[in-house]
Amino acid sequence: MLTCIIRYQIDPTKKAQFQQYARNWGQAIPRCGADLVGYYAPHEGSSTLAYGIYNIPSLAEYEAYRIRLAADPIGRENYEFAQSEKFLLREDRTFLTLASTPHGESK
DSSP: OEEEEEEEEEOGGGHHHHHHHHHHHHHHHHHTTOEEEEEEOOOSSOSSEEEEEEEESOHHHHHHHHHHHHHSHHHHHHHHHHHHHOOEEEEEEEEEOOOSOGGGOOO
16 A cells, blocks of 8 residues: 655745645545545645645556546546645655554554
8 A cells, every 4th residue: 555645845925725625636536546535725834735645556647646636527527726826836746655553563
Protein backbone atom coordinates (compact mmCIF):
# COMPACT_ATOMS: atom_id res chain seq x y z
CA MET A 1 0.00 0.00 0.00
CA LEU A 2 1.22 3.49 -0.88
CA THR A 3 0.16 6.72 0.76
CA CYS A 4 0.07 9.75 -1.50
CA ILE A 5 0.53 13.06 0.27
CA ILE A 6 -0.19 16.11 -1.85
CA ARG A 7 1.29 19.32 -0.46
CA TYR A 8 -0.42 22.41 -1.77
CA GLN A 9 0.70 25.98 -1.54
CA ILE A 10 -2.49 28.01 -1.78
CA ASP A 11 -3.35 31.66 -2.14
CA PRO A 12 -4.22 32.65 1.46
CA THR A 13 -6.98 34.95 0.20
CA LYS A 14 -8.69 32.00 -1.52
CA LYS A 15 -9.03 29.52 1.35
CA ALA A 16 -12.77 29.14 0.66
CA GLN A 17 -12.04 28.06 -2.92
CA PHE A 18 -9.56 25.45 -1.67
CA GLN A 19 -12.15 24.13 0.79
CA GLN A 20 -14.67 23.71 -2.05
CA TYR A 21 -11.98 21.97 -4.11
CA ALA A 22 -11.32 19.61 -1.18
CA ARG A 23 -15.03 18.81 -0.75
CA ASN A 24 -15.29 17.99 -4.45
CA TRP A 25 -12.33 15.58 -4.23
CA GLY A 26 -14.03 14.04 -1.20
CA GLN A 27 -16.65 12.72 -3.61
CA ALA A 28 -14.55 11.96 -6.69
CA ILE A 29 -11.43 10.34 -5.19
CA PRO A 30 -13.16 7.42 -3.43
CA ARG A 31 -15.47 6.85 -6.41
CA CYS A 32 -12.42 6.57 -8.70
CA GLY A 33 -10.66 3.96 -6.56
CA ALA A 34 -8.40 5.57 -3.95
CA ASP A 35 -8.89 5.37 -0.18
CA LEU A 36 -9.17 9.03 0.81
CA VAL A 37 -7.81 9.87 4.26
CA GLY A 38 -8.77 13.53 3.87
CA TYR A 39 -7.99 17.03 2.74
CA TYR A 40 -6.59 19.50 5.25
CA ALA A 41 -6.86 23.28 4.98
CA PRO A 42 -4.85 25.87 6.95
CA HIS A 43 -6.07 26.58 10.46
CA GLU A 44 -3.21 27.83 12.66
CA GLY A 45 0.34 28.69 11.69
CA SER A 46 0.92 28.81 7.95
CA SER A 47 -1.96 30.24 5.98
CA THR A 48 -0.64 28.90 2.69
CA LEU A 49 -0.06 25.15 3.23
CA ALA A 50 -2.75 22.53 2.70
CA TYR A 51 -2.64 18.74 2.22
CA GLY A 52 -4.54 15.94 0.54
CA ILE A 53 -3.85 12.36 1.69
CA TYR A 54 -5.04 9.09 0.22
CA ASN A 55 -3.94 5.46 -0.03
CA ILE A 56 -3.58 3.44 -3.21
CA PRO A 57 -2.38 -0.17 -3.63
CA SER A 58 0.46 0.48 -6.12
CA LEU A 59 1.86 2.90 -8.69
CA ALA A 60 0.16 0.87 -11.43
CA GLU A 61 -3.17 1.32 -9.61
CA TYR A 62 -2.35 5.01 -9.24
CA GLU A 63 -1.97 5.40 -13.01
CA ALA A 64 -5.34 3.71 -13.63
CA TYR A 65 -6.93 5.80 -10.87
CA ARG A 66 -5.65 9.06 -12.46
CA ILE A 67 -7.25 8.09 -15.78
CA ARG A 68 -10.58 7.41 -14.04
CA LEU A 69 -10.30 10.68 -12.09
CA ALA A 70 -9.65 12.70 -15.26
CA ALA A 71 -12.76 11.14 -16.85
CA ASP A 72 -14.96 11.65 -13.78
CA PRO A 73 -17.43 14.57 -14.15
CA ILE A 74 -16.59 16.05 -10.73
CA GLY A 75 -12.90 15.39 -11.33
CA ARG A 76 -12.97 17.29 -14.64
CA GLU A 77 -14.96 20.14 -13.11
CA ASN A 78 -12.57 20.35 -10.18
CA TYR A 79 -9.50 20.55 -12.43
CA GLU A 80 -11.20 23.35 -14.37
CA PHE A 81 -12.27 25.10 -11.15
CA ALA A 82 -8.66 25.14 -9.89
CA GLN A 83 -7.46 26.53 -13.23
CA SER A 84 -10.07 29.27 -13.41
CA GLU A 85 -9.86 30.37 -9.75
CA LYS A 86 -6.03 30.13 -9.53
CA PHE A 87 -5.95 29.34 -5.80
CA LEU A 88 -3.31 26.61 -6.18
CA LEU A 89 0.14 28.17 -6.39
CA ARG A 90 2.08 24.90 -6.14
CA GLU A 91 1.28 21.21 -5.87
CA ASP A 92 3.77 18.47 -4.92
CA ARG A 93 3.05 14.73 -4.60
CA THR A 94 5.01 12.32 -2.46
CA PHE A 95 4.40 8.56 -2.28
CA LEU A 96 5.27 6.90 1.02
CA THR A 97 5.10 3.41 2.47
CA LEU A 98 4.31 2.67 6.09
CA ALA A 99 7.56 2.24 8.03
CA SER A 100 6.08 1.56 11.48
CA THR A 101 2.84 0.33 12.93
CA PRO A 102 0.67 2.61 15.03
CA HIS A 103 1.71 2.84 18.68
CA GLY A 104 4.61 0.45 18.08
CA GLU A 105 2.41 -2.61 17.56
CA SER A 106 4.02 -5.73 16.08
CA LYS A 107 2.95 -6.86 12.62
